[in-house]
Amino acid sequence: MIKRLELEGFKSFDKRLSIPLSKGFTAVVGPNGSGKSNISDAICFVLGKTSAKSMRAGKLTQLIFNGGKGKKPAAKTEVSLILDNTAKKLPYDEDEVCISRRLTQKGTMSYRINGKKVTRTEIVDLLSFSDFDPDGHNIILQGDVTNFIDMDPVERRQILDDISGISEYDDKKLKALKDLDVVESRVKELIIVMGERKKHLSSLKTEKEDAETYLELKEELVETEANLLYTKLKNIEKEEARFKEKLGGEEGKLSEAETEFSKASTELESKEAHLSDIDSKLITEGGEDRVNIRTEIEHLNVQISINQNRIESKQSEISHLDGLIAKLQSMSGERTSALCDTLKDEIDGVHGTVGSLFTVDQKYAVAIESALGSRNNFIVVENEDIAISCVKFLKDEKMGRATFLPINKVK
Numbered sequence: 001m002i003k004r005l006e007l008e009g010f011k012s013f014d015k016r017l018s019i020p021l022s023k024g025f026t027a028v029v030g031p032n033g034s035g036k037s038n039i040s041d042a043i044c045f046v047l048g049k050t051s052a053k054s055m056r057a058g059k060l061t062q063l064i065f066n067g068g069k070g071k072k073p074a075a076k077t078e079v080s081l082i083l084d085n086t087a088k089k090l091p092y093d094e095d096e097v098c099i100s101r102r103l104t105q106k107g108t109m110s111y112r113i114n115g116k117k118v119t120r121t122e123i124v125d126l127l128s129f130s131d132f133d134p135d136g137h138n139i140i141l142q143g144d145v146t147n148f149i150d151m152d153p154v155e156r157r158q159i160l161d162d163i164s165g166i167s168e169y170d171d172k173k174l175k176a177l178k179d180l181d182v183v184e185s186r187v188k189e190l191i192i193v194m195g196e197r198k199k200h201l202s203s204l205k206t207e208k209e210d211a212e213t214y215l216e217l218k219e220e221l222v223e224t225e226a227n228l229l230y231t232k233l234k235n236i237e238k239e240e241a242r243f244k245e246k247l248g249g250e251e252g253k254l255s256e257a258e259t260e261f262s263k264a265s266t267e268l269e270s271k272e273a274h275l276s277d278i279d280s281k282l283i284t285e286g287g288e289d290r291v292n293i294r295t296e297i298e299h300l301n302v303q304i305s306i307n308q309n310r311i312e313s314k315q316s317e318i319s320h321l322d323g324l325i326a327k328l329q330s331m332s333g334e335r336t337s338a339l340c341d342t343l344k345d346e347i348d349g350v351h352g353t354v355g356s357l358f359t360v361d362q363k364y365a366v367a368i369e370s371a372l373g374s375r376n377n378f379i380v381v382e383n384e385d386i387a388i389s390c391v392k393f394l395k396d397e398k399m400g401r402a403t404f405l406p407i408n409k410v411k
Contacts (some may be wrong), residue, residue, distance in 0.1 A: 009074030349382035
């Protein structure tokens with residue numbers, strides 16, 4: 001139920017006006033031109049009617065008070081309709097619900113419910129709770145009755161359906177059926193898509209299982225290779241330690257052999273010089289002295305033979321020790337290469353041993369290896385930080401030691 005109508009700047013009403021509407025039947029009477037129809041137009045306006053013609057205007061801005069009798073035209077018009085909501089038919093807790101519509105001379109339109117800005121759609125939705133349609137037949141304007149009488153039965157039935165709300169529900173039903181067709185079509189599409197997705201999902205599941213199996217096998221392979229490498233490294237370290245221990249004793253023997261070899265060589269040279277002197281005397285002297293000299297020559301020859309045997313023995317020992325040293329160096333290189341391979345897998349920036357990073361003509365290989373010495377097995381890394389990381393890794397894994405050569409420190 002409408003409790004009152006408030007309007008300002010609407011048609012002939014320039015000042016703010018509040019019109020109370022009593023419960024039951026209300027009639028507005030007055031002489032022609034007093035503004036009776038403007039009140040019904042104001043009600044149509046605030047309820048959201050969109051046709052300016054239905055409110056007896058060429059365009060909506062003509063609904064704004066245009067002045068007259070020395071009065072200025074209004075900048076805007078605003079109409080408010082206060083509804084009784086004590087029965088709570090409208091979805092608001094308040095006992096009164098105020099619907100407002102404002103229009104400016106620039107054509108700017110705004111709606112409000114209880115002072116809160118809303119859209120026309122929200123106004124129409126609110127009125128639908130009372131079965132009211134702003135553009136329907138709830139409001140009968142001048143000439144509507146005559147038009148109703150002149151209508152054919154089908155047109156009258158249509159109007160009655162509009163008033164009773166049947167048309168609205170028919171429209172909603174038709175819209176719902178169209179929406180249902182769209183939904184059913186969409187559901188069919190989704191069923192097809194879901195079928196394809198299920199196939200794809202099944203394929204992905206198989207690929208996932210294959211990938212997981214591959215990763216497990218790869219992890220086992222890496223672990224096995226790491227264990228083999230670790231075992232190989234430990235065996236090399238043990239053999240290296242054994243050869244180092246053996247080499248320690250052999251180096252002493254080598255030094256001793258070299259000393260004896262030098263001594264024997266010196267003694268041999270002395271004997272040969274003495275023998276040469278004796279041969280010279282034999283040429284110039286004879287008799288008993290010659291016999292004595294011959295005896296001394298034979299003795300010297302025996303000594304020379306003994307010394308030559310000693311020299312050959314020491315040379316054999318030296319060759320044997322050189323072989324041990326070469327084998328030890330080879331094992332040391334293998335150990336360093338194994339360490340280097342492990343570090344490459346674990347740390348970025350490890351390039352390899354010095355010897356592995358260049359190639360030389362085979363005829364120069366021995367000379368280059370001799371010149372490089374132990375530096376041949378230095379591990380080349382990008383920078384000092386990587387070298388520190390490598391040292392820490394070897395220490396943590398108890399894999400021994402190695403010498404690192406950072407590239408940024410090489411001049």
